[in-house]
Amino acid sequence: MALHLSQLKKNYTGPDGSVVSVIDIDNLTIADGEQVALIGSSGSGKTTLLHMIAGIVAADTGRIEYDFSGMPPDGIAPGQARPAGIDYRGATPQHKTDIARMTEANRDVFRGSHVGYIFQTHHLLGGFTALENVLLGMSFTGRKPDRAWARRLLDDVGLSDRRDYKPEKLSVGQQQRVAVARALANRPKLVLADEPTGALDPATAQQVLELIRKLCVEVGASLLLVTHDLDIAHQLPRVLSLSEINRASMAAKAAARSQTSLA
Amino acid sequence: MNFLQIILKQMRQRSLSTWLTMLSVLLGVGLAVSIMVLRREGQNLFAQTDFGYDILIGPPKGSPLQLTLNTVYHMDQSPGVIPYALYEDMSRKTAPPAGRPDYRPWVKNAVSFMVGDSYNGRRIVGTSPLLFGFDDQGQRVTGEAFQYRKDKSYELATGRAFHPRKFEAVIGSEVAEREHLTLYDDKLSEGENEKRLATFRATHGMPGPNEKPDIHKPKWHVVGILKPTHTANDKVLFVPVVSLYAIAEHEEGMIDQALMRAKIDPGKVPPEKLDSVLQSLGIDPQKVPESLKKKFKLKSAKPAAAAPGGDLLKDVAPAKTAAAESDEDPDAFHFDDKGEIVPDLPQEEWTISAIMVKSRGDGFQAQQIMYNFKVIDDRATAVNPASVMRQFFDTFLSGSTTLLLIISAMVTVVAAVSIMTTIYNSVAARRREIAILRALGATRTRILSLICFEAALIGLIGGLAGFVAGHLLSGAGSIYLQQTLGEGIHWLQFDKWEFIYLGAVVFIAFLAGLVPALKAYTTPVATNLAAS
Ligand SMILES: Nc1ncnc2c1ncn2[C@@H]1O[C@H](COP(=O)(O)OP(=O)(O)OP(=O)(O)O)[C@@H](O)[C@H]1O
Numbered sequence A: 001m002a003l004h005l006s007q008l009k010k011n012y013t014g015p016d017g018s019v020v021s022v023i024d025i026d027n028l029t030i031a032d033g034e035q036v037a038l039i040g041s042s043g044s045g046k047t048t049l050l051h052m053i054a055g056i057v058a059a060d061t062g063r064i065e066y067d068f069s070g071m072p073p074d075g076i077a078p079g080q081a082r083p084a085g086i087d088y089r090g091a092t093p094q095h096k097t098d099i100a101r102m103t104e105a106n107r108d109v110f111r112g113s114h115v116g117y118i119f120q121t122h123h124l125l126g127g128f129t130a131l132e133n134v135l136l137g138m139s140f141t142g143r144k145p146d147r148a149w150a151r152r153l154l155d156d157v158g159l160s161d162r163r164d165y166k167p168e169k170l171s172v173g174q175q176q177r178v179a180v181a182r183a184l185a186n187r188p189k190l191v192l193a194d195e196p197t198g199a200l201d202p203a204t205a206q207q208v209l210e211l212i213r214k215l216c217v218e219v220g221a222s223l224l225l226v227t228h229d230l231d232i233a234h235q236l237p238r239v240l241s242l243s244e245i246n247r248a249s250m251a252a253k254a255a256a257r258s259q260t261s262l263a
Numbered sequence B: 001m002n003f004l005q006i007i008l009k010q011m012r013q014r015s016l017s018t019w020l021t022m023l024s025v026l027l028g029v030g031l032a033v034s035i036m037v038l039r040r041e042g043q044n045l046f047a048q049t050d051f052g053y054d055i056l057i058g059p060p061k062g063s064p065l066q067l068t069l070n071t072v073y074h075m076d077q078s079p080g081v082i083p084y085a086l087y088e089d090m091s092r093k094t095a096p097p098a099g100r101p102d103y104r105p106w107v108k109n110a111v112s113f114m115v116g117d118s119y120n121g122r123r124i125v126g127t128s129p130l131l132f133g134f135d136d137q138g139q140r141v142t143g144e145a146f147q148y149r150k151d152k153s154y155e156l157a158t159g160r161a162f163h164p165r166k167f168e169a170v171i172g173s174e175v176a177e178r179e180h181l182t183l184y185d186d187k188l189s190e191g192e193n194e195k196r197l198a199t200f201r202a203t204h205g206m207p208g209p210n211e212k213p214d215i216h217k218p219k220w221h222v223v224g225i226l227k228p229t230h231t232a233n234d235k236v237l238f239v240p241v242v243s244l245y246a247i248a249e250h251e252e253g254m255i256d257q258a259l260m261r262a263k264i265d266p267g268k269v270p271p272e273k274l275d276s277v278l279q280s281l282g283i284d285p286q287k288v289p290e291s292l293k294k295k296f297k298l299k300s301a302k303p304a305a306a307a308p309g310g311d312l313l314k315d316v317a318p319a320k321t322a323a324a325e326s327d328e329d330p331d332a333f334h335f336d337d338k339g340e341i342v343p344d345l346p347q348e349e350w351t352i353s354a355i356m357v358k359s360r361g362d363g364f365q366a367q368q369i370m371y372n373f374k375v376i377d378d379r380a381t382a383v384n385p386a387s388v389m390r391q392f393f394d395t396f397l398s399g400s401t402t403l404l405l406i407i408s409a410m411v412t413v414v415a416a417v418s419i420m421t422t423i424y425n426s427v428a429a430r431r432r433e434i435a436i437l438r439a440l441g442a443t444r445t446r447i448l449s450l451i452c453f454e455a456a457l458i459g460l461i462g463g464l465a466g467f468v469a470g471h472l473l474s475g476a477g478s479i480y481l482q483q484t485l486g487e488g489i490h491w492l493q494f495d496k497w498e499f500i501y502l503g504a505v506v507f508i509a510f511l512a513g514l515v516p517a518l519k520a521y522t523t524p525v526a527t528n529l530a531a532s
């Protein structure tokens, strides 16, 4: 599945009422199965962009198109019912679907089915075991949870012996590996990772990065990975600097420059 | 993970507050359900219309409720007495002697009822053998057996009905069982029978735990034990009413009452004036037995009696000095040649507590009797026990239980509020988790329903537990009623109102969940994901 962003804009209103442009991207394409690192300074809008792509945050204007053309049917096994009343059902192999035009509820369901999201901190649910957290990732698609696949994923991230542990009994690295498994629970078409290695030591970080990349290849998902770590970024075939594609951050930089020159 | 699993997991995560909230629901529902059960089944118990008799005749000034509670449920004190002659009139099967009213067209049967004594705290009731379906000759009556409930007559488990003029007793099943009383065996001696607890003596009144019981001299033989009736009558010892008149103190009490009615202090009547005082009360002093007169003279001449030698005593009743000295009541009766009791107390002085009457026909005759005692005959009042109990229920039980029901509904509302605050707090603490669920694809409405159903589930589990607790509570109430009234309630029975209440509780819980659910609904995802 390919992702096309065009004329994408997002403004925030600051506490003083001033409107701040955070995202202003003309065009960006991530090809089917492509693995892209996204770098940028703090506050440049990386998280905001990922939230918009995932449909967590609504875009002000522009398009976020998921292009399913040439894809096999979207992971829904033949004969299995799709969730009713959701217009992403137009997203057949022949169609593109623009989540910027979806309602919030439809974006939620779309995300649940097609997007895997990995956060900087693991964001697992405390009351649930590792396996249950992975199953939880399958709970909002309208499809029957695939327990065998959940176990497979935990095996793949090296936690076959920690399935029934609650998050608080796992190390930070193990927690993040569970989070990786959960992100891939629905065999997403796109994995968005927001500094997934930020809280890990270099060795663990490397391990987790490799896991993410391997699993994305396995399920055929594209990957957009935000990182501050250039060593990590340069392991991916394509590195994007947000400041180069985002007019808003260029403007911010210009403003910052003019301020320093004034001083 | 399905919907319910997710809810249950989250509830378990906060098990303490969840349990406490459920407990508050349990209390509210348990209280309400038990009140509903007690009210409904209490109504069936008290406001029953299937009395075997339709009229109770009691003293003119007593309250109808007291009369009914005393006669039917053996609760409360007897409101007073009525002349035995009234019972004679009402139970007469042949044409009345001149000057006596003829109640035969109205009355199907009438049974005397006299209380005042007890055995080990159990009530002794003086009555006639007709209560058990036998006439005074010991013959089984046909077609007119007394019924304590509609179509229910007393049946003897063992033995026979008592003789109407002997110290014999028929006892209720529970008395027999609890007091280990057995049937009198003629083949054994009196002493052996006494050891086997086949005889008993009556205690005057119902002495309190610290009072010295005043035990009467006569001994009754247990000649019959009744089958359980599952009414208060199972706790009663029935004896011939005449045998109660053979107790000295009862006679004394009756004269006392006669004096009291005339506002004369019996302690102040000088011995020599007693005859004339009695005469003025319409009591023939000639007919008052010597034993009785002697007692009154003793009482009124206390200083003299206390003096050594007791000359006065000897003067008055020289033949009975021995009895007086042994500190026992003198016998207030003698046996006739057939061995039947002849009380010293003249029959005109006999009184009873009540008469249980089954009227003839379809209610018209009952109306006649009621009217008779309302307007014509002021020696007694007649009440319909069924309507008295129904009225009692309507005015007292119904009103007070309505209040209790309102209180328990309020407790339930408080429980709902506690559901609301518990979940509200948990939502505030779980903003991050809610954001995660949203990020995993849960829609706002899904989150809303997760929380509402969690609240409803607390209401349902707490409510079901309360439903069970309420019935157990009324089971305890039933045991209490069983002990006091002899009749329990059907505490396991439920009706649609309990389920409606339960449904309402779940619905209210669901609504209570709506407030925190709306908070969760509006929880922004992006900002709460950022907070770690
Ligand atoms: N809800 C909001 N309201 C107003 N401004 C916001 C909001 N969310 C983000 N911003 C602003 O948008 C800009 C981009 O934030 P974002 O979190 O996307 O940066 P980032 O590139 O992810 O930074 P970091 O590398 O530190 O995570 C910041 O200046 C931030 O203050």
Ligand SMILES: [Mg+2]
Pocket (backbone or CB within 6 Å): A046, A047, A048, A194
């Ligand atoms: Mg960020």
